[in-house]
Amino acid sequence: xxxxxxxxxxxWIDKKIDAVRETFSEDIVYVESHGPVYQGIDxxxxxxxxxxxxxxxxxxxxxxxxxxxxTAFVEWFFRYEYEGNIGECDGxxxxxxxxxxxxxxxxxxxxxxxxxxxxxxxx
Numbered sequence: 423x424x425x426x427x428x429x430x431x432x433x434w435i436d437k438k439i440d441a442v443r444e445t446f447s448e449d450i451v452y453v454e455s456h457g458p459v460y461q462g463i464d465x466x467x468x469x470x471x472x473x474x475x476x477x478x479x480x481x482x483x484x485x486x487x488x489x490x491x492x493t494a495f496v497e498w499f500f501r502y503e504y505e506g507n508i509g510e511c512d513g514x515x516x517x518x519x520x521x522x523x524x525x526x527x528x529x530x531x532x533x534x535x536x537x538x539x540x541x542x543x544x545x
Contacts, residue, residue: 423494423519424487430525431498434470434479442467447524455513455532477504492519499535510535 426445433441443463446452452460452469460466481501488495494517501510513532520526 423489423492423517423523426519426523426525427487427494427496427515427517428484431482431484434474434482437474437478439467439470439474442470445525446528447520447522447526449526450524451527453529455511455530473504477502480508481510493517494519500532 430441430445432438433445446463446466448463450460450463450466452466454460458469460469479500479502481499483499485497485499487497494515496515496517498513498515499510500513502508511532512535513530516529516531517525518527
């Protein structure tokens, strides 16, 4: 499962659309961190192609992966250029695998990559 996750993240950097069908089940439900939901492999593939026409993933660094049963929890840092704007965020992906070792459900959560310390930085 870890290799599947790593290969999928790398596919965004390489703009390798073939990875979508290699990674996800036909009935995938993919929830992006800012709200959009894609249902089924055709919608995920269309979104991947559309996004990569307008943008480029500059970095998608995996900080850690934990696997429990058939679910992977992935903490990451994401930096991108989209329609001429640079952005970045920290985030977490929860990916549930089916018996065929394809991801059948994926949810992303994000936070700002720049953090404030309202009471001062201790370490």
